[in-house]
Amino acid sequence: MTGEGGRSPRDLRQRLLQVLACSALGPGLDGVLLFDLQPEMVKPVADAFARILHLRHARPVRRVVLSSVTGDDELWLRPVLSHENTGLGFSVSPGALVDTGADSTTLVVVPDLTRLSLPAMRGAVQLVGADVAVVERSGFRARWRPSARWLAACSEAEVGRLSPHLLDRFPIRLNVAGLRRITRGSDLMRGAVGERVSELGWDELPPNWRAVLAAQRRPVCEVSEEAADRAVELVGGETGGRRAIALARIARAQTVLAGADTCGPARVEEAARLIGVGAQPVPPVTEGSADQSSPFVSGSVSAGTPFPDPPRSDTSPSESDSFGSAVAVPAGSAEALDAFPAVAGDRRGSAYPEDDTQFLREFHPLRIPWLRRPEPSSARGTVTGVRSATVLRDLAFVATVVEAAKYQKLPGRRALREQGDGRLVVLRSDFRSYVRLPVAERMLVLLLDHTCRGGWDWRTALAPYVQWAYTGRAAVCAVEIGSRDAVDELRADHFVARSVLDPRVSAALHRPAGRSSPLAHGLTITDQLLRRAFQQRSNLIEAWLVVVSDGRGNIPLDTSMSGRLVGPVRRAGIDDAMTAAGRIGAMGRLRLHAVVIDAGRQPYPDLPFLLSDALGGVTVAGRTMALGERNTRGARRAD
Amino acid sequence: MSGGDGVRVLPYSRVVGQPDLKLALELNYIAPRIGGVLISGQRGTAKSTVVRAFSLMTSGELPVTLPINATDDRVLGGWELDALMRGEARTQRGLLEEAGDKGMLYIDEVNLLDDHIVNIILDVVSTGVLSVQREAIDTVRNLSFGLVGTMNPEEGGLRPQLLDRFGLMVAVSELDRELRRAMVQTVLRFDDEGDTASPWLAEGLAADRALCDRLAAARDAVQDVRLSEDTVQLCADVATQLHAVGHRGEVVTAWAARALAAFEDADEVTAHHVRRVAPLSLRHRRPETAHGGPVEWTEEDSALLDGLLG
Numbered sequence: 013m014t015g016e017g018g019r020s021p022r023d024l025r026q027r028l029l030q031v032l033a034c035s036a037l038g039p040g041l042d043g044v045l046l047f048d049l050q051p052e053m054v055k056p057v058a059d060a061f062a063r064i065l066h067l068r069h070a071r072p073v074r075r076v077v078l079s080s081v082t083g084d085d086e087l088w089l090r091p092v093l094s095h096e097n098t099g100l101g102f103s104v105s106p107g108a109l110v111d112t113g114a115d116s117t118t119l120v121v122v123p124d125l126t127r128l129s130l131p132a133m134r135g136a137v138q139l140v141g142a143d144v145a146v147v148e149r150s151g152f153r154a155r156w157r158p159s160a161r162w163l164a165a166c167s168e169a170e171v172g173r174l175s176p177h178l179l180d181r182f183p184i185r186l187n188v189a190g191l192r193r194i195t196r197g198s199d200l201m202r203g204a205v206g207e208r209v210s211e212l213g214w215d216e217l218p219p220n221w222r223a224v225l226a227a228q229r230r231p232v233c234e235v236s237e238e239a240a241d242r243a244v245e246l247v248g249g250e251t252g253g254r255r256a257i258a259l260a261r262i263a264r265a266q267t268v269l270a271g272a273d274t275c276g277p278a279r280v281e282e283a284a285r286l287i288g289v290g291a292q293p294v295p296p297v298t299e300g301s302a303d304q305s306s307p308f309v310s311g312s313v314s315a316g317t318p319f320p321d322p323p324r325s326d327t328s329p330s331e332s333d334s335f336g337s338a339v340a341v342p343a344g345s346a347e348a349l350d351a352f353p354a355v356a357g358d359r360r361g362s363a364y365p366e367d368d369t370q371f372l373r374e375f376h377p378l379r380i381p382w383l384r385r386p387e388p389s390s391a392r393g394t395v396t397g398v399r400s401a402t403v404l405r406d407l408a409f410v411a412t413v414v415e416a417a418k419y420q421k422l423p424g425r426r427a428l429r430e431q432g433d434g435r436l437v438v439l440r441s442d443f444r445s446y447v448r449l450p451v452a453e454r455m456l457v458l459l460l461d462h463t464c465r466g467g468w469d470w471r472t473a474l475a476p477y478v479q480w481a482y483t484g485r486a487a488v489c490a491v492e493i494g495s496r497d498a499v500d501e502l503r504a505d506h507f508v509a510r511s512v513l514d515p516r517v518s519a520a521l522h523r524p525a526g527r528s529s530p531l532a533h534g535l536t537i538t539d540q541l542l543r544r545a546f547q548q549r550s551n552l553i554e555a556w557l558v559v560v561s562d563g564r565g566n567i568p569l570d571t572s573m574s575g576r577l578v579g580p581v582r583r584a585g586i587d588d589a590m591t592a593a594g595r596i597g598a599m600g601r602l603r604l605h606a607v608v609i610d611a612g613r614q615p616y617p618d619l620p621f622l623l624s625d626a627l628g629g630v631t632v633a634g635r636t637m638a639l640g641e642r643n644t645r646g647a648r649r650a651d
Numbered sequence: 652m653s654g655g656d657g658v659r660v661l662p663y664s665r666v667v668g669q670p671d672l673k674l675a676l677e678l679n680y681i682a683p684r685i686g687g688v689l690i691s692g693q694r695g696t697a698k699s700t701v702v703r704a705f706s707l708m709t710s711g712e713l714p715v716t717l718p719i720n721a722t723d724d725r726v727l728g729g730w731e732l733d734a735l736m737r738g739e740a741r742t743q744r745g746l747l748e749e750a751g752d753k754g755m756l757y758i759d760e761v762n763l764l765d766d767h768i769v770n771i772i773l774d775v776v777s778t779g780v781l782s783v784q785r786e787a788i789d790t791v792r793n794l795s796f797g798l799v800g801t802m803n804p805e806e807g808g809l810r811p812q813l814l815d816r817f818g819l820m821v822a823v824s825e826l827d828r829e830l831r832r833a834m835v836q837t838v839l840r841f842d843d844e845g846d847t848a849s850p851w852l853a854e855g856l857a858a859d860r861a862l863c864d865r866l867a868a869a870r871d872a873v874q875d876v877r878l879s880e881d882t883v884q885l886c887a888d889v890a891t892q893l894h895a896v897g898h899r900g901e902v903v904t905a906w907a908a909r910a911l912a913a914f915e916d917a918d919e920v921t922a923h924h925v926r927r928v929a930p931l932s933l934r935h936r937r938p939e940t941a942h943g944g945p946v947e948w949t950e951e952d953s954a955l956l957d958g959l960l961g
Contacts, residue, residue: 040838147718148720180695241828245828253697254695264839435736574939576938
């Protein structure tokens with residue numbers, strides 16, 4: 013029986029055990045990323061890894077599972093309530109990711125990396141493969157040398173959703189599509205009578221590997237210059253050096269596991285075959301050399317044959333329309349889900365699929381998003397003060413303790429303490445919780461091109477959208493171009509207001525027109541604003557993008573960015589604007605409605621329509637036009 | 652080299668390549684008024700390793716580090732929570748205060764820092780005053796420290812205000828194949844010998860000590876290095892030609908050139924020194940970068956400098 017991609021399940025298990033053993037042996041191979049691991053196999057794989065780590069370090073393995081709801085405070089510190097002789101005690105101890113203790117080995121399991129919470133992703137970036145880790149939170153501080161192993165799973169088709177920065181933290185990659193539980197009759201019988209059985213073929217770990225793993229010190233293994241050179245060659249033109257280092261480290265670990273003491277180029281090639289790094293055909297290995305490949309893998313993968321296809325999954329997600337039909341006037345709430353189909357690259361099975369995968373991730377996926385989160389979950393907005401707590405949620409611990417401290421000398425408090433007990437007495441009335449700024453669930457993004465106005469009062473055309481923003485308590489992002497008051501006429505200005513009642517919004521609607529129209533820059537800024545607003549974990553439920561423009565951008569994007577106008581502009585300003593609008597349209601957000609209000613200017617009346625097409629939105633008439641002019645436009649559109 | 656807490660860091664002298672990055676850190680050490688270094692580079696380019704190794708070499712300890720998980724009470728300072736729970740009021744110094752004592756604050760992944768924390772840092776760095784009026788704490792302290800930050804530009808840029816606070820900026824260069832091979836071998840060798848008393852490590856540490864002595868001597872001498880009116884004019888011309896935003900660029904260029912002259916044991920700053928440091932001090936002050944654009948240094952920019960400075 014063979015699995016997908018022509019690899020047998022046994023071969024997959026062996027490859028997997030080999031990469032887990034390499035990670036345990038290390039050093040510097042702390043992160044293992046498994047592509048297309050079936051959800052039901054996460055636990056068996058984690059069990060096998062834990063057993064290997066236990067064999068390696070001879071101490072208990074502490075398992076930490078991270079999910080989509082893991083928050084910062086759970087990761088870095090842990091409030092501990094303890095029962096003491098004199099009552100309850102409270103202290104703060106290291107959190108799940110702070111592996112400062114030498115009494116256990118930490119194994120962090122991430123069942124689905126693409127759905128990991130933002131704090132946990134940021135934690136992974138800080139910890140995996142780092143020399144030093146530091147935590148400074150809420151009075152707690154620690155510095156340590158991270159030694160936890162990370163086991164993460166991720167669908168290869170969805171790898172484009174992840175930050176390359178995060179993916180780069182995982183030096184060991186393996187596609188395990190087709191990995192299944194072992195269902196031998198003997199194991200079923202043993203399992204039926206309650207005996208613990210390995211679901212991953214733990215017993216297939218060769219005895220010599222067990223001996224190497226159990227040894228107190230990892231044997232020293234010299235990596236030759238040729239091996240290092242081959243590692244650099246195999247990873248090609250990577251930007252940093254991590255992949256070459258990882259490949260050389262895996263090769264060294266394999267060499268040690270095989271009982272050899274010299275790691276040559278063939279070992280590096282074997283490591284490349286193991287994890288699926290694309291490479292040139294390998295020259296045959298001479299018999300009897302000290303650098304023979306391990307029979308464990310090369311038993312099925314001959315060193316002289318071309319590289320085998322890595323395993324691959326047939327479970328590509330289906331395509332779906334990313335755009336719904338746009339409507340011209342705000343209505344009720346839109347869908348809360350977005351259709352953002354993941355499309356795999358054409359190098360499925362590669363160790364580094366992110367290199368060829370379509371860009372699907374959020375804008376700056378590891379940054380903390382803006383505060384566009386809903387009321388009334390008060391643990392979200394910026395803290396502006398404290399108040400008496402009514403619920404035990406979002407407590408301000410320091411303010412609570414300070415409040416309690418004021419009354420410690422009063423007789424009522426003293427009576428609650430034992431004689432000689434100097435500890436703090438905290439009563440219900442002392443509890444304080446944070447006061448936070450309200451945060452908006454809706455957003456109106458206005459792109460105002462002042463050059464298209466020319467005496468037209470655009471307030472009527474904008475009224476439905478502004479009214480929607482007012483009644484929905486929406487935040488407002490205003491991007492302005494072509495104003496005579498602009499700081500730099502080659503660039504767009506923008507501001508973010510908490511609501512339409514902000515006086516800046518009114519002022520923006522009445523600014524005098526200038527000469528230039530950096531529409532491309534305005535749309536680029538709009539793109540960034542929207543992407544950040546929709547960033548992951550944000551609960552923005554609806555947004556409107558309203559563009560008021562005639563589409564006649566006359567400043568190329570390069571000019572806006574550099575502040576220097578070089579050569580004739582021609583169509584560059586319009587083309588750049590369409591490209592920027594296309595990027596917004598490509599976001600495919602169902603919660604975003606785009607509308608272009610046509611300023612009705614001549615010539616080039618088609619430009620607003622082209623702009624709305626690029627944005628994936630609709631065009632509405634803004635300026636009232638004479639009938640003759642309207643007919644002319646209709647004729648042009650029909651052409 | 653050990654930084655305590657079981658932390659091992661490759662000796663600074665054993666770091667392969669990255670001459671610009673090393674030079675920027677060294678100049679900032681010689682002339683702290685430069686105001687810090689921003690290191691931008693793709694993942695896996697040893698940015699953090701170099702900063703930690705440099706700190707260990709020059710101060711014998713790891714830098715005061717502001718992680719992206721920091722909360723404002725640890726940045727500004729606050730109360731020791733455990734002590735408060737025992738009924739004792741003991742203040743806990745914040746990272747900014749520690750950085751003020753040691754002269755440097757290192758921010759790893761600076762572009763991933765919460766905006767709220769960035770605002771606090773900007774406030775202190777621009778005014779030189781740390782004023783804490785919260786949670787029954789009332790302190791005002793003058794502080795001065797340089798910022799050293801590392802960032803991966805794939806995760807976004809910095810706000811212009813923060814960008815401007817870094818005196819120098821380095822875009823970490825890619826290594827050629829030969830250096831990559833050397834880098835792989837160095838890392839693997841450090842894996843094996845990092846915890847041992849190997850001659851290879853001892854050699855690296857000895858080189859570190861020699862370099863540290865040289866840097867200290869340059870730091871003492873930098874005030875005596877002459878900066879002529881012509882050279883000052885040259886710094887201003889370079890900043891003007893590169894359309895540098897603001898005037899911090901020419902000031903930092905002059906300081907960095909002076910530090911380089913001191914490091915090279917010269918008595919006077921020359922055009923050669925200005926030419927060497929100008930890409931570091933002006934790269935992030937050009938309009939496109941200051942407005943969120945890419946940080947690129949093109950052949951045209953180099954040609955422009957060559958034309959001005961020879």
